[in-house]
Amino acid sequence: MDAAEFRVRGKEIVDMVADYLENVQKRPVYPAVQPGYMRQLLPEAAPETAESWEDVIGDIERVIMPGAANPACTELEMIMMDWLGKMLDLPEQFLFCSGGKGGGVIQGSSSETTLICLLAARNQAILREKEANPALSEADIMAKMVGYCSDQAHSSVIRAGLFGAVKIVLLPTDEQQSLRGETLAHAVQKSKAEGLIPIFVCATLGTAFSCAFDNIEELGPVCSRERMWLHIDASYAGSAFICPEFRYLLSGVQFADSFNVSPHKLMRVTFDCSALWLKDSSKLVNTFNVDSALLMHHDGEGKITDYRHWQIPLARRFRSLKLWFVLRLHGVNGLQEYIRQHVKFAHEFETLVLTDRRFEIVGQVVLGLVCFRLKDSNAVNEQLLQRIIQDGRIHLVPSKIGNTYFLRFVVCSPDAGSKNVQFAWAVITELATDLLKDKKY
Amino acid sequence: MDAAEFRVRGKEIVDMVADYLENVQKRPVYPAVQPGYMRQLLPEAAPETAESWEDVIGDIERVIMPGAANPACTELEMIMMDWLGKMLDLPEQFLFCSGGKGGGVIQGSSSETTLICLLAARNQAILREKEANPALSEADIMAKMVGYCSDQAHSSVIRAGLFGAVKIVLLPTDEQQSLRGETLAHAVQKSKAEGLIPIFVCATLGTAFSCAFDNIEELGPVCSRERMWLHIDASYAGSAFICPEFRYLLSGVQFADSFNVSPHKLMRVTFDCSALWLKDSSKLVNTFNVDSALLMHHDGEGKITDYRHWQIPLARRFRSLKLWFVLRLHGVNGLQEYIRQHVKFAHEFETLVLTDRRFEIVGQVVLGLVCFRLKDSNAVNEQLLQRIIQDGRIHLVPSKIGNTYFLRFVVCSPDAGSKNVQFAWAVITELATDLLKDKKY
Numbered sequence: 001m002d003a004a005e006f007r008v009r010g011k012e013i014v015d016m017v018a019d020y021l022e023n024v025q026k027r028p029v030y031p032a033v034q035p036g037y038m039r040q041l042l043p044e045a046a047p048e049t050a051e052s053w054e055d056v057i058g059d060i061e062r063v064i065m066p067g068a069a070n071p072a073c074t075e076l077e078m079i080m081m082d083w084l085g086k087m088l089d090l091p092e093q094f095l096f097c098s099g100g101k102g103g104g105v106i107q108g109s110s111s112e113t114t115l116i117c118l119l120a121a122r123n124q125a126i127l128r129e130k131e132a133n134p135a136l137s138e139a140d141i142m143a144k145m146v147g148y149c150s151d152q153a154h155s156s157v158i159r160a161g162l163f164g165a166v167k168i169v170l171l172p173t174d175e176q177q178s179l180r181g182e183t184l185a186h187a188v189q190k191s192k193a194e195g196l197i198p199i200f201v202c203a204t205l206g207t208a209f210s211c212a213f214d215n216i217e218e219l220g221p222v223c224s225r226e227r228m229w230l231h232i233d234a235s236y237a238g239s240a241f242i243c244p245e246f247r248y249l250l251s252g253v254q255f256a257d258s259f260n261v262s263p264h265k266l267m268r269v270t271f272d273c274s275a276l277w278l279k280d281s282s283k284l285v286n287t288f289n290v291d292s293a294l295l296m297h298h299d300g301e302g303k304i305t306d307y308r309h310w311q312i313p314l315a316r317r318f319r320s321l322k323l324w325f326v327l328r329l330h331g332v333n334g335l336q337e338y339i340r341q342h343v344k345f346a347h348e349f350e351t352l353v354l355t356d357r358r359f360e361i362v363g364q365v366v367l368g369l370v371c372f373r374l375k376d377s378n379a380v381n382e383q384l385l386q387r388i389i390q391d392g393r394i395h396l397v398p399s400k401i402g403n404t405y406f407l408r409f410v411v412c413s414p415d416a417g418s419k420n421v422q423f424a425w426a427v428i429t430e431l432a433t434d435l436l437k438d439k440k441y
Numbered sequence: 442m443d444a445a446e447f448r449v450r451g452k453e454i455v456d457m458v459a460d461y462l463e464n465v466q467k468r469p470v471y472p473a474v475q476p477g478y479m480r481q482l483l484p485e486a487a488p489e490t491a492e493s494w495e496d497v498i499g500d501i502e503r504v505i506m507p508g509a510a511n512p513a514c515t516e517l518e519m520i521m522m523d524w525l526g527k528m529l530d531l532p533e534q535f536l537f538c539s540g541g542k543g544g545g546v547i548q549g550s551s552s553e554t555t556l557i558c559l560l561a562a563r564n565q566a567i568l569r570e571k572e573a574n575p576a577l578s579e580a581d582i583m584a585k586m587v588g589y590c591s592d593q594a595h596s597s598v599i600r601a602g603l604f605g606a607v608k609i610v611l612l613p614t615d616e617q618q619s620l621r622g623e624t625l626a627h628a629v630q631k632s633k634a635e636g637l638i639p640i641f642v643c644a645t646l647g648t649a650f651s652c653a654f655d656n657i658e659e660l661g662p663v664c665s666r667e668r669m670w671l672h673i674d675a676s677y678a679g680s681a682f683i684c685p686e687f688r689y690l691l692s693g694v695q696f697a698d699s700f701n702v703s704p705h706k707l708m709r710v711t712f713d714c715s716a717l718w719l720k721d722s723s724k725l726v727n728t729f730n731v732d733s734a735l736l737m738h739h740d741g742e743g744k745i746t747d748y749r750h751w752q753i754p755l756a757r758r759f760r761s762l763k764l765w766f767v768l769r770l771h772g773v774n775g776l777q778e779y780i781r782q783h784v785k786f787a788h789e790f791e792t793l794v795l796t797d798r799r800f801e802i803v804g805q806v807v808l809g810l811v812c813f814r815l816k817d818s819n820a821v822n823e824q825l826l827q828r829i830i831q832d833g834r835i836h837l838v839p840s841k842i843g844n845t846y847f848l849r850f851v852v853c854s855p856d857a858g859s860k861n862v863q864f865a866w867a868v869i870t871e872l873a874t875d876l877l878k879d880k881k882y
Binding site: 003004006007010011014015017018019021022028029030108109111112115119137138139140142143155156159162163164165271272287288312313314315317389392393394395415 | 455
């Protein structure tokens with residue numbers, strides 16, 4: 001949708017809201033629908049091709065209004081999480097439509113999803129250890145718990161450990177910044193030898209530092225064998241798995257207990273919308289369920305999911321609406337195309353870097369992130385970034401792997417084109433030339 | 442703003458957004474401002490009377506755009522939290538403008554604020570106990586920690602305890618459902634005699650069950666003496682403290698370490714917007730700060746607050762904008778008037794209940810919530826609620842204190858008037874008459 005169409009559609013929405021406000025007293029106070037009503041009204045999967053604005057907006061009255069805020073808010077979220085899960089080709093166990101214990105939920109951020117999965121893992125382990133050894137107190141067990149992630153993982157994993165009072169061990173990665181199964185297996189043996197209880201692994205697909213991928217096909221069997229909760233954080237990279245050519249990066253997801261991707265990062269959904277799927281949601285619900293008389297007056301009697309037990313806050317926003325709009329207005333094809341463009345820009349930039357002998361690529365360009373640096377000291381690269389900031393024409397964020405400082409290039413704007421890539425590279429090379437000249441004298 | 446004006450203003454905003462999108466490439470990539478720039482551009486306090494739409498919307502370009510998302514998002518939030526804190530007559534220690542360690546932050550829900558304050562309390566206590574006795578391990582200390590709230594507190598306090606692995610003791614309340622100082626003092630003595638370490642008290646101002654108020658003037662000195670973190674949860678009731686006649690309910694806030702109110706509940710701000718103030722924010726920051734190289738490239742060198750260390754997620758939305766709009770478009774007077782109307786409706790309903798000898802009031806009507814019941818068994822009152830739900834003309838939620846089941850009436854819609862109160866009462870009495878007649882035969 002371009003700005004011109006946004007002017008028209010936006011104003012239609014303003015009128016819709018005003019009409020609603022003016023007539024809200026004529027609407028029923030209680031929805032007349034039965035829990036589960038929405039499944040009959042919506043297709044089982046997202047449309048392959050884009051739908052028209054009229055079709056999408058018309059469904060507000062047809063699909064949402066009869067179910068008002070409740071149960072519509074919950075039911076649309078359940079259906080959207082199934083749609084998105086199918087787009088990602090997640091194993092059916094993760095979906096509501098399997099009829100099992102699996103399902104998805106929208107959270108605000110990947111940090112929250114990592115934390116709640118760690119808490120569920122902790123709870124599961126306490127129950128198991130207590131059953132195995134009733135003499136142990138909860139505190140005894142907690143003191144021995146340990147979780148793992150790679151030294152490339154996001155700081156939110158360490159934070160989750162701090163909040164949940166679970167020690168997190170950072171494990172070294174291979175030359176591709178990937179955490180390997182053998183490294184994990186050794187760490188687990190070491191922990192157990194120290195009397196610790198391994199409970200949780202957070203694997204990252206698409207690290208923030210350099211968009212590296214942990215090897216979940218190797219990590220998965222270790223987690224299964226050692227009965228550790230495997231959480232996959234694919235916050236940025238996960239959206240790309242809707243393209244068949246990138247889906248291989250998710251091989252091994254069948255071993256995971258939970259999987260997270262943030263459609264607000266690479267799938268055109270506005271912030272915040274972080275999607276989490278669980279293979280067995282009862283493990284989360286059992287951790288979070290503190291029922292209060294105030295909240296128990298008329299539930300859907302087990303027919304619908306009670307998302308308040310799936311998260312830290314109790315109240316919820318209607319975030320599935322924006323996911324519904326994006327999936328239908330673009331269609332699966334349109335979103336795949338969007339991601340392919342994003343990756344194409346990265347490779348265009350990569351090619352430019354490779355043709356300039358003063359520069360080098362750091363790591364591999366797999367999706368939209370290009371890590372690069374001058375073939376020079378860290379100090380010179382830091383100076384280059386400072387000049388880019390002072391110049392003010394483009395914005396880059398640096399990173400470091402081991403002792404190697406580098407710059408990160410990524411195309412973020414949905415309206416960006418090849419000319420922006422070329423412009424950015426022209427700015428970088430111009431400033432690099434000046435810097436290297438100044439350095440000489 | 443009525444629906445007719447919303448049509449006009451909403452469409453102006455749509456055009457503003459479209460203009461922004463069409464011209465965003467002409468705007469500077471980096472803001473040209475210095476950290477702290479916004480304080481010079483905005484008044485030190487919220488306006489007493491409503492400002493015009495033109496003045497408010499004009500400030501987007503004047504105040505926000507020069508600071509873009511960063512630092513504008515942080516700086517507006519700091520200023521709004523000071524504005525709101527002054528409206529509530531919070532001690533200056535809680536405000537940024539004191540120049541000390543105090544300040545406020547917007548979170549998504551009261552559940553989150555309770556949790557992060559509990560985590561900060563836990564961290565503070567671990568540091569203190571370790572210093573006092575270096576032989577103790579963190580796990581030893583954690584196993585002994587205990588927090589307190591009343592048996593009327595929201596389930597989110599118990600959940601926070603579960604998440605943070607801190608045992609929470611529910612304390613009995615007096616005949617007004619108020620937690621008293623002596624009760625807490627006794628509980629603390631008992632805990633200490635059992636070898637436990639008291640670290641946290643969550644006092645509630647305006648409980649969800651019946652809008653009861655804990656006695657913070659009594660609880661405060663106990664917390665100070667025992668070096669426990671005192672958190673005040675005034676999620677619903679807190680907004681009322683902007684009216685001088687209700688401010689007495691907050692007496693004792695000077696003893697608190699943290700104070701929470703949710704302007705999305707009673708101050709016309711849309712969900713979500715939950716405000717938290719801390720007397721010493723460094724206690725929170727020290728708990729949450731896990732710095733990553735990615736996030737450290739150009740900070741405001743201590744001149745601005747780094748809110749990512751004040752919350753569970755790292756990313757943030759620009760929620761202070763809606764607070765800014767509401768405070769200016771209504772003015773302090775307008776919001777006070779709104780709250781007074783809300784309370785007036787409650788008293789109007791209370792009077793109706795008191796004039797019907799079949800009914801009784803439960804507890805006290807202090808703000809907008811009226812708790813009432815038929816002078817009959819719980820079963821009959823449960824039947825009345827069932828008939829109200831089946832009837833479908835109004836919506837009520839029940840509650841229970843001890844063994845007494847009752848119904849809760851509260852006016853929520855900003856557009857509600859006396860006629861809605863009268864209508865609701867007519868429905869309730871009609872259905873009660875039918876019920877009591879059916880019961881007789």
